[in-house]
Amino acid sequence: MDGVSAQVSLKAHGDAASPDPGRFAVEIGDGAIAGIRFAQPGASPLLFCHANGFCASTYRRVLARLAADFDVFALDLRGHGRSSLPADPQRFGSWVAHAGDIAAFLDAAPAALGVAGPWRLAGHSMG
Numbered sequence: 001m002d003g004v005s006a007q008v009s010l011k012a013h014g015d016a017a018s019p020d021p022g023r024f025a026v027e028i029g030d031g032a033i034a035g036i037r038f039a040q041p042g043a044s045p046l047l048f049c050h051a052n053g054f055c056a057s058t059y060r061r062v063l064a065r066l067a068a069d070f071d072v073f074a075l076d077l078r079g080h081g082r083s084s085l086p087a088d089p090q091r092f093g094s095w096v097a098h099a100g101d102i103a104a105f106l107d108a109a110p111a112a113l114g115v116a117g118p119w120r121l122a123g124h125s126m127g
Contacts, residue, residue: 055081
């Protein structure tokens with residue numbers, strides 16, 4: 001993806017039960033998609049997407065348990081959490097924009113965040 005940039009602030013998360021992931025933001029076109037990461041370099045990347053009305057950090061305790069086996073990423077989808085993507089309900093009347101944002105993140109993540117390997121995807125409701 002052209003013009004990809006990332007702001008990355010990853011904290012060490014200690015053991016897999018820690019609720020303190022690092023945060024990231026990746027530019028994907030009309031704004032930045034933000035999220036949290038339980039970094040596990042070399043592990044298979046797992047992307048988690050939240051339900052409507054929640055944000056990524058709502059799931060941090062559950063996701064921390066997965067960090068022993070995966071490099072866990074959880075997004076703040078458009079209109080949620082720290083993402084700066086526009087979320088005008090008059091303009092976005094379906095989940096299609098969210099699907100496009102997820103696809104754009106998956107395209108940008110290898111260069112922006114140094115992620116390699118096939119992704120595993122998981123989510124709750126809208127995610």
